[in-house]
Amino acid sequence: MKILQVSDVNKRFGGLQALNNVNLEIEEGAVHAIIGPNGAGKSTLLNCFVGRLVPDTGTVMFNGTSLLGIKPHEINQAGVSRVFQTPEIFEEMTLLENIMIPAFAHRDGSFRINAWASVAGDTEIREKAEHILEDVDLIEKKDVIAGSLSRGDKRRLEMAMCLVQDPKLLLLDEPTAGMSRADTNNTIDLLKKIGERRITKIVIEHDMHVVFSLAHKISVLAQGTVIAEGLPDDIKGDPRVQEAYLGGAHL
């Protein structure tokens, strides 16, 4: 079954055609990587999935319903979570609070005045949050202020914030950007572990090591168009891909 169907999506910024008739289908439960050189339109495409941008033409269907014109928080409530290129977390709050907020959002919906309830007394939410923190190896730091974490830890925290919501579709925008090799490997292991939950994932990534160790299927984007699509082994040998990445130079 297709969880996400993107048909003929166009997006233009002034004179730049950022997305040009993009067609994409994501299989439920798959890890689908989108790769491509800088400026290919990868992040623009992702922004069209979460309601940050609205395509000029074309459709984006998630589980059979259109995502066009739907607000970001509604799209999240429908089951789409996103990890950003630069970690978007609640810097001034503790790790535990960072996880509890999405957990509350998942359970109680997008708005609720539960001003008489007690956060500390909500064992269901806290246990869930602590459990996720254990999964990402951050449980010892649960009372630490999130802003003091290293970049790698922030990324893991953000991933945990998405996971606590049991998303149907997880979007990862360069999850290993700026990480050391060790951190990158940790992240790959973590993503593989998440894979056991059968969450559909779309990964945007530059690091080919990450892409080839995770993805079931790869789409290559260049100048706003999907130029190749297929299994990792097919993509590796595709001359169009090498052309797009290396600008036609031969190694």
Added chain:
Amino acid sequence: MNDMASNTRDNLLMVVFTAAVLTMPIWLTPIGAGYPDLLQKFAIFGIFAVGFNILFGLTGYLSFGHAAFLGVGSYTAVWTFKLLGMNAVPAVFMSILFAGIFAAAIGYISLRRAGIYFSILTLAFAQMCYNLAYSVLTPITNGETGLRVLNSDPRIFDRMFPSQDTDGVLLADFFGIELTGYQGFYFCAVLLIIAFYVSLRIFRSPFGMMLKAVKSNQNRMNYTGLNTRPYTLAAFVISGMYAGLAGALLCVTDPLAGAERMQWTASGEVVLMTILGGAGTLLGPILGAALIKYFENIFSAFNEGTLQSFFSFLPESLREITVSVSSLFVGEGWHLTLGVLFMLIVVFLPGGIMEGIRRLIALFGKRGPGDGAEAKKAGALPAAAE
């Protein structure tokens, strides 16, 4: 922390707070603040600041127009006195309701913008309210004279159950108890304790957590499935209702409502109170409110004579200089003292008085016997006040 420990700590905080507020007439007498007029102001402006802190301290939205809701509360209270009678309970209830409705309308529009634009919008609305009250709406507000209760007013319930002698000045009462002097103070004090308890519950609730998240990262909230607009509006309305309550209490202690209560200086004052005490802390705004009202009443009453006797231990020539310099900071010049104090606190203690207290306790804890762990524990206690 587990929930048992934090619960016990909050209960302890409530007990200590209640005891401290109710015994204020005793322990504030030595510094010359133990008289009902000033104590009432501590309680009323404490409520105002606690409510303002729910908006500014938690969500970070800096409103420069909260005096409008204070004014709406006052006018509503006087009108309730005029129409229903001098009992304070319906007046308080109606004021909270009307201030809440006003806050919903103003907040709905102002919250379309954030940051400085939000502040400017609220300021503009408050100034509009002030000008309306001052001139255009004279039939309702009685313009610059101010709205007061007259003997000829309907006062339905008072007519039904005539108890007060109707000659002389009309004063608010609480089911027959006249709310003047210490009765007036205790009426306000009980409401302050309730208001503080509500604020404590909000701080500890998932709702309060979301308000803190608004301050921290709205972008993340949106992509986490949370709709930020209703959260900010709810905080705005709640803080408006607190302001309405404070406005009503100003009229309970003195049944007169004037437009100057809505002026931008009054809006600025509550901002100062909150920042001075510590924005985002539970107790800070109350301390800030008390400090400002104390300065306003005590320091402004000092004159050269008081200073002369204060510095009487100094030799004649030195005393003259000291007195002439320090007289700049008292009497009419009390704003100068407040300004200097505000400057010092913002520069050295950005977290306000509460940060100062926290540092002191941490220092004290470190010197204590139990070293590190003890210091941590001591540091955790004021964190309860956060």
